[in-house]
Amino acid sequence: MSSAPTCAQVLMRLLREYQVDKVFGIPGVHTIELYRGLPGSDLMHITPRHEQGAAFMADGYARASGKPGVCFLITGPGLTNAATAMAQAYSDSIPMLVISAVNRRKDLGMGRGRLHELPRQSDISRGFCIWQHTLTQAEQLPEVMARAFQQLQSSRPGPVHIEIPIDLFPAPMPGQLPDYRAAPSAMAAAASTTAIGIATAWLQSAERPVILLGGGAQAAGTAATRVAEKIAAPVFLSLAAKGVVDERHPLCGGANLSFDCVRERIEKADVVLAVGTELSETDRNLERDNYVFSGKLIRIDIDPAQLVCNANPDLAICADATESLQQLGDVLVQREESATAQATKEVAQLLKDCRTEWWEGSEDRFPWVEALRYALPDNGILVTDSTQLAYNTNHALPLYHPRSHITCTTGYGTLGFALPAAIGAKLSGDREVIALIGDGGLMFTLGELAVAVEQQLSLPILVWNNCGYGEIRDFMDAAEVPQEGVNLRTPDFVALAKSFGAEGCRIDTPDQLATAVSEALQRNTPTLIEITAP
Structure with a gap:
């Protein structure tokens, strides 16, 4: 007679029951027992280079697929590193399930200086989650997961955070082996x-x-x-x-x-x-x-x-x-x-x-918008960061299908979103994806390029290089504020991409864009296309 499954094993089984196929996370000393349940679960694990990247990837996955993106995070810094991306998802109502470790139950709230300890970890996520729960008994897991997915699928979506004490991951599920089936989602609410x-x-x-x-x-x-x-x-x-x-x-x-x-x-x-x-x-x-x-x-x-x-x-x-x-x-x-x-x-x-009514400088960028529309497949997905050209594509680049526009230029408006979100979007299905990001924003999450290389993604990454934070520079000029902190030394992005194992090229005119993107989409590795901003 087989032994009872552990809490971690049941968690993986429940994720599959809820149609989760990919999780984004970085293992840590506190989540080793969680990962013991991963082999044989049919879940694909993607390892980002920073927990913020994990949550951004889950965000992009969710926006492109319509299904919740899932993250595995370690205790303490794992959660705080992902906080910015979770807040972006909260602002934009994106379904995201974040499963993090937390210290052992006997240590919670005791302030003993344990590794990764936060006095009240759950309080941190509560401000940007639609629901948060701390698991205290292994047998509660199926009900907690059912509540989590009801929140994700049956109401206004957003991040849901479940924290699991590290002593519960290896804990056996008590009693007879139950039937761990997913609870059905509520029927959509009709108007009166x-x-x-x-x-x-x-x-x-x-x-x-x-x-x-x-x-x-x-x-x-x-x-x-x-x-x-x-x-x-x-x-x-x-x-x-x-x-x-x-x-x-x-x-x-x-x-x-x-x-x-x-x-x-x-x-x-x-x-x-x-x-x-x-x-x-x-x-x-x-x-x-x-x-x-x-x-x-x-x-x-x-x-x-x-x-x-x-x-x-x-x-x-x-x-x-x-x-x-x-x-x-x-x-x-x-x-x-x-x-x-x-x-x-x-x-x-x-x-x-x-x-x-376009703002100053837009006419110079309009040919780039037209070239990007020509390069983007009809059913393709455009993922944009907070960068000048993206503000023009927001309005002037027509899109034809739902879930074709993934952007952080609404709501929370964080930088560094586009690269990891595009990776998540690309991993969500078969649609072509193009990322558009500025040189400043790219430096926030540049390390995630390694993930795109590992996953052999045919992902064109357009880098609008204006050698700094161009939007803020324009605002400073308009307000007659001296330009401080906005002019950046930028690396050789093409050489940097190749050092990751990606392809790279540099273009200077809009008529080069379609060819560069077309060639990038034929490769089984990402291509960084640096654009010299006019």
Whole structure:
């Protein structure tokens, strides 16, 4: 008769039951017994070069796949190293399961100076997790995992942190061997008949409706397009929703919420349908106050707190975005073709007007945006960091499919995101991925290039090299502040890439970009493409 499985072994089994196939983590002395459960589990383990990279990879994996990304972290510094990436995921509502060690149960809160000890480790993650739990008994694990995945899959997502005392990893599961099956996810919440009736009446009678989609509508693109077509409404996307509606659609105004012409159109709408969006300042422009809605505002969100975030609605619907839009699409009546033609004409003019509002230096970068659109496969994924060219691709590079735009330029806005997030995105499936990062941001997580080499990823990494923190430099110039701390000595990135075992090249003009990317996508190793910024 076989011995009872350990807590670590059951953990691996439960992860597989919840359809987890990859985990990102760095083993440590406190997690050796956790890793004893890994062989034979059918879980693929990817080892980053820093725990921040582990969480960024899990983030990119989750955004590209729609499934939770999973991290294994050691006690203390493992968690604090990953904290920045977890906070980015929290800000952008990305499902991430972080499993960390914590000191032995007998040592918790005792302050004995144990290795990696933090007085209250759980308090650190609580500020940027949607749920946090400290396991105290091995037999609690299946229930704790069920609660974790309900949080990840059935509500507004974000990081979930489970910390497991190191003396529990090797602990046998007591009693008879139970059936460790995954608990089913809750059914998506539909809107009430009354709420749908009110929303339908307002939208049907509106003469100038507008639809705003945020990251919470990531899976609702088809349903949103159907509603837009029925009521002849322009659709505008937050950066987190870029690609949710095909930006080639004549009613799609893209991710252009920060431009005055779009803002004016939204404020003059007689009905605004805002779905899964915070109406955040990183979308509407940091220098502008929130919208002043002159018409009725309908908000749909799975999170009740978000229904009043930044603007109070006239109708608040706490429900799943896709379910609610499907309900609306089923009852709305198709408008006349003349209304659609007028809305299409209006969107086309707004897109032209946005171009006239581009900030200084953008026109020099526009050829690079066009070249990148040509180089990116139709179903490809663009992963961007906080770098000048990315701010232009946010608005001017159209994307055609959901989960095609992965960026840190919203919300928390940390640097160094794009390289590890692109690795996670590439590992999530078969879609082509291109990373875009600045020279300053790349230095934050450069070591993760080794992971892309180890995994033999055909990953083009575009490095926009302006020899410093160009965006901040521009802000300093505009504010007439002397340039301090923004002009950097940059390494020879091409030589550095080759030292990792990657390929590397340097380009100076946009017409070289498509060839460089095409060649990179044919290799079974990453290619760093350094762009000399104009």
